[in-house]
Amino acid sequence: MKILLAGSEATPFSKTGGLADVLGSLPKELVQLGIDARVVLPKHMWTKEKFNDLLEPVCHFRVPVGPKKEYAGVEKTVYDNVTFYFIDNEYYFGYRNTLYGHYDDGERYGFFNNAILMMLEAIDFYPDIIHLNDWQTGLIPYLLEKKYRSNKNYQNIKTIITIHNIAYQGRFSKELMPYLDVEYGSELEFDNVINFLKCGIVTADFVTTVSQTYANEILHDYFGYGMQNVLRLRQDRLAGIVNGIDYDVFNPQVDRKIEYNYSLYNYLKGKRTNKAELRDYYSLEDNRRPMIGMVSRLTEAKGFDLVMDVIEPLIADGEIQFVLLGSGDQYIEDWFQALRDRHPDQVGVYIGYSDEMARKIYAGVDMFLMPSRFEPCGLAQLISLKYGTIPVVRKTGGLRDTIDIYNKYTGEGTGFGFENYDSGDMLYAINNALEVYGDQKSWKELVKRGMDQDFSWRTSAKQYNELYTKVKEDL
Numbered sequence: 001m002k003i004l005l006a007g008s009e010a011t012p013f014s015k016t017g018g019l020a021d022v023l024g025s026l027p028k029e030l031v032q033l034g035i036d037a038r039v040v041l042p043k044h045m046w047t048k049e050k051f052n053d054l055l056e057p058v059c060h061f062r063v064p065v066g067p068k069k070e071y072a073g074v075e076k077t078v079y080d081n082v083t084f085y086f087i088d089n090e091y092y093f094g095y096r097n098t099l100y101g102h103y104d105d106g107e108r109y110g111f112f113n114n115a116i117l118m119m120l121e122a123i124d125f126y127p128d129i130i131h132l133n134d135w136q137t138g139l140i141p142y143l144l145e146k147k148y149r150s151n152k153n154y155q156n157i158k159t160i161i162t163i164h165n166i167a168y169q170g171r172f173s174k175e176l177m178p179y180l181d182v183e184y185g186s187e188l189e190f191d192n193v194i195n196f197l198k199c200g201i202v203t204a205d206f207v208t209t210v211s212q213t214y215a216n217e218i219l220h221d222y223f224g225y226g227m228q229n230v231l232r233l234r235q236d237r238l239a240g241i242v243n244g245i246d247y248d249v250f251n252p253q254v255d256r257k258i259e260y261n262y263s264l265y266n267y268l269k270g271k272r273t274n275k276a277e278l279r280d281y282y283s284l285e286d287n288r289r290p291m292i293g294m295v296s297r298l299t300e301a302k303g304f305d306l307v308m309d310v311i312e313p314l315i316a317d318g319e320i321q322f323v324l325l326g327s328g329d330q331y332i333e334d335w336f337q338a339l340r341d342r343h344p345d346q347v348g349v350y351i352g353y354s355d356e357m358a359r360k361i362y363a364g365v366d367m368f369l370m371p372s373r374f375e376p377c378g379l380a381q382l383i384s385l386k387y388g389t390i391p392v393v394r395k396t397g398g399l400r401d402t403i404d405i406y407n408k409y410t411g412e413g414t415g416f417g418f419e420n421y422d423s424g425d426m427l428y429a430i431n432n433a434l435e436v437y438g439d440q441k442s443w444k445e446l447v448k449r450g451m452d453q454d455f456s457w458r459t460s461a462k463q464y465n466e467l468y469t470k471v472k473e474d475l
């Protein structure tokens with residue numbers, strides 16, 4: 001089985017979010033299952049700066065973009081047994097200091113989609129399936145159908161698109177049309193604009209998303225961001241496969257970025273030592289309060305309005321310490337910096353992103369808060385479990401599918417949760433967690449169950465493998 005995974009970011013080459021973690025770790029597991037899984041990405045500025053020495057040139061060609069013919073270089077490297085190809089174009093990717101948000105994103109990623117299909121012939125690799133990810137690769141099935149089917153090497157290629165976050169759709173004015181180098185079709189359009197994701201949903205052979213609950217949720221108005229009816233039409237070709245995490249990377253036993261390595265057996269000492277380091281770093285008071293952490297993009301979708309509603313009294317009343325890492329909307333950054341300024345001994349805030357600091361938080365805090373408005377899968381709760389940090393989550397999307405809510409009567413469960421998007425309900429869940437934390441015996445049992453969970457990629461990679469076979473054979 002030959003699979004080409006196409007997307008806009010993958011660790012360690014580029015990252016703005018969870019998509020990068022998936023494309024950086026799923027292919028490795030697919031290769032272990034005996035699949036010839038390769039990945040294609042843009043050669044972003046960051047990739048060029050950090051990994052240029054690893055990349056070797058393969059070939060180059062020109063991609064028609066409206067009146068222009070743009071250079072596309074193909075470079076490659078083998079990383080963790082996976083071949084990664086990079087589409088190189090200085091103008092579209094090499095000089096941009098962010099991955100998205102440029103005035104010509106439609107043109108840039110339209111170019112990327114065309115370049116990927118041209119690359120197959122240039123490198124003589126014809127996959128059974130191109131596995132697309134998010135809007136940035138959503139035009140590929142349409143381009144394949146309209147421009148490449150007459151070439152016999154492309155005739156049997158199938159496509160699957162995975163939706164990691166339906167809120168981002170790649171919507172562009174119809175003025176983009178001439179730059180896509182393909183005839184117009186209604187598949188490309190939604191609400192009077194070009195919509196890359198919608199195009200992928202209606203034209204791919206199969207659609208997946210990253211948890212079963214999210215697969216159900218996006219069929220409804222609240223979660224679908226306009227795509228609900230389009231998705232309903234494809235319901236028989238829609239599935240949810242939950243993400244895994246890479247335990248070679250996220251494992252407190254071997255993580256070199258944390259102060260003190262630990263496993264279940266020396267958990268108490270590990271937590272204590274890593275917490276002490278966090279307190280030092282943020283100059284927090286050394287006290288017995290449990291610490292709640294968040295590592296997140298600072299956007300409304302991640303539930304920050306709920307946190308802003310109720311977190312301060314918990315801090316002021318001496319119940320918790322609080323540590324946050326992330327960047328995003330200015331009003332959220334400002335609010336948490338002001339909170340820190342009001343309670344400098346109890347609150348630590350890191351605005352920006354640091355992989356090292358994120359891991360120190362997973363390892364140092366007692367509870368991890370994820371009150372997301374929606375969460376396609378969520379990776380932080382899975383990492384938290386492994387680091388013996390108890391998730392407190394809103395029961396939506398992948399959070400619902402991966403965290404079992406603690407039952408104080410039976411002692412079962414791996415975290416705390418609440419159903420409605422409501423700050424009172426979130427506070428109730430936090431208070432439940434604090435109550436159980438007060439009973440260290442029960443807390444230790446809870447931590448143990450969390451650390452014992454297996455969310456490695458193995459199971460999900462097998463599910464992808466089954467799906468690849470099904471799609472390849474038209475089952």
Ligand code: NHF
Nearest residue numbers: 018019164375376377378
């Ligand atoms: O885990 C990777 C990630 C998800 O919930 C996450 C999200 C973006 O919002 O699939 O994609």
